[in-house]
Amino acid sequence: MIGNDKTQVSESVHVLAPLPYAENAMEPVISARTIGFHYGKHHKGYVENLNKLAAGTEFAGMTLEKIVAATAGNPDKAAIFNNASQAWNHTFYWHSLSPKGGGEPPAALKQKIEAAFGTVDACKKELATAATTQFGSGWAWLALDGDKIKVVKTPNADSPLTKNLKPILTVDVWEHAYYLDYQNRRADYVAAVLDKLINWNFAAGNLRG
Amino acid sequence: MQPFLRSALCILAPWAGMLAAAEAAESAGTAAFTLSALPYAQEALEPYISARTMGFHYTKHHQAYVDNLNKLVAGTPWANGSTLEQVVRESAGKADQGPVFNNAAQSWNHGFFWKSMKPGGGGQPEGRLLEAINKSFGGVEKFKEAFLTAAVAQFGSGWVWLVQEGDSLNIVKTSNADTPLVHGQNALLTCDVWEHAYYLDYQNRRKDFVKAFLDHLVNWEFAASQLK
Numbered sequence: 001m002i003g004n005d006k007t008q009v010s011e012s013v014h015v016l017a018p019l020p021y022a023e024n025a026m027e028p029v030i031s032a033r034t035i036g037f038h039y040g041k042h043h044k045g046y047v048e049n050l051n052k053l054a055a056g057t058e059f060a061g062m063t064l065e066k067i068v069a070a071t072a073g074n075p076d077k078a079a080i081f082n083n084a085s086q087a088w089n090h091t092f093y094w095h096s097l098s099p100k101g102g103g104e105p106p107a108a109l110k111q112k113i114e115a116a117f118g119t120v121d122a123c124k125k126e127l128a129t130a131a132t133t134q135f136g137s138g139w140a141w142l143a144l145d146g147d148k149i150k151v152v153k154t155p156n157a158d159s160p161l162t163k164n165l166k167p168i169l170t171v172d173v174w175e176h177a178y179y180l181d182y183q184n185r186r187a188d189y190v191a192a193v194l195d196k197l198i199n200w201n202f203a204a205g206n207l208r209g
Numbered sequence: 210m211q212p213f214l215r216s217a218l219c220i221l222a223p224w225a226g227m228l229a230a231a232e233a234a235e236s237a238g239t240a241a242f243t244l245s246a247l248p249y250a251q252e253a254l255e256p257y258i259s260a261r262t263m264g265f266h267y268t269k270h271h272q273a274y275v276d277n278l279n280k281l282v283a284g285t286p287w288a289n290g291s292t293l294e295q296v297v298r299e300s301a302g303k304a305d306q307g308p309v310f311n312n313a314a315q316s317w318n319h320g321f322f323w324k325s326m327k328p329g330g331g332g333q334p335e336g337r338l339l340e341a342i343n344k345s346f347g348g349v350e351k352f353k354e355a356f357l358t359a360a361v362a363q364f365g366s367g368w369v370w371l372v373q374e375g376d377s378l379n380i381v382k383t384s385n386a387d388t389p390l391v392h393g394q395n396a397l398l399t400c401d402v403w404e405h406a407y408y409l410d411y412q413n414r415r416k417d418f419v420k421a422f423l424d425h426l427v428n429w430e431f432a433a434s435q436l437k
Contacts (some may be wrong), residue, residue, distance in 0.1 A: 041412070041413040109219070135307075136365060136385035137405070174365075183265045184265055
């Protein structure tokens with residue numbers, strides 16, 4: 001395990017994970033301007049802050065997942081938790097979107113979704129409700145609770161990782177994710193993401209991982 | 210008035226906010242709470258806060274909190290003459306009243322935020338407020354630094370406040386809808402640091418927004434008037 005950590009995190013410095021597509025690839029649902037700030041300023045800021053906070057501490061050299069697990073719920077470690085978790089959440093969010101997203105989930109995922117929600121539409125509806133009712137900054141997720149898929153919402157930097165759940169998909173509902181494009185209309189952003197960008201293949205891959 | 214016409218007016222006319230408030234009061238019927246009037250035109254805080262930001266912030270966000278609150282309290286004792294402050298205090302900390310608290314506190318916080326600013330604000334506090342700031346923070350510049358630090362450190366959505374507690378002044382930050390009203394503190398000033406308050410104008414640069422608030426918008430006369 002420790003050997004794996006060292007191959008992933010060289011010299012204890014976390015790097016901003018590459019965006020898996022061009023900044024304009026999500027247009028017109030999410031503008032290049034929004035992705036530019038979101039990835040190039042917000043996500044980058046979390047990674048840089050994390051590196052400053054972790055340097056010379058017991059957290060230097062740990063993977064993001066380990067830092068998140070080690071600091072969750074500890075008020076004295078809130079700053080390092082927030083930055084590590086946001087660094088992780090954002091990478092997971094970029095992969096939850098695809099320029100060729102939307103449509104129907106692959107068969108295995110669809111089956112699991114239908115088992116939990118009845119239909120894919122019912123699942124999307126519950127996810128959209130979680131996304132629009134998350135008060136303030138946060139995230140809406142599909143996550144595995146054991147073998148069952150459920151919808152979860154988390155405030156600020158929190159994630160299903162801290163609740164013994166396995167994330168399989170996320171939608172960022174911090175206002176910075178959509179304000180330039182949708183202003184107060186979070187519901188429109190969420191609906192557009194779920195219809196046009198959501199990366200079911202990534203979610204299906206997370207069932208196995 | 211049709212919603213479409215109202216939004217068209219909001220775009221066209223700086224005084225549409227007042228119209229929206231009057232309309233809310235008039236058409237409310239049984240609605241218990243009305244959108245408090247914006248104490249200046251929507252473009253009055255330019256270039257530090259754009260009319261576009263004020264338009265969304267006041268006529269969409271603030272209005273929605275008031276509208277949601279009215280829906281939530283309809284048919285409850287809170288709809289019969291309670292003040293907004295009473296609803297905030299009485300719903301605070303009650304797990305089953307989260308949405309009432311959030312919408313009532315956000316309605317109150319926004320009304321307080323509008324009054325915390327004015328066109329041509331900034332400058333220096335005077336009199337008793339200046340003395341209190343000097344005593345508690347060691348000077349106005351030190352107060353501003355501490356306020357800025359708190360505003361930047363508030364993680365996620367929330368507010369930064371100058372409050373009076375007993376004889377001293379303090380800076381506190383609150384998350385989401387939370388407010389000094391329910392913490393035994395007397396609010397003197399607030400700056401909204403939800404991203405919707407500044408994202409169209411400053412994007413990720415929250416610090417620049419709060420600096421502009423302190424240097425160019427802050428309404429010291431209002432803060433002084435809140436001293437007990």
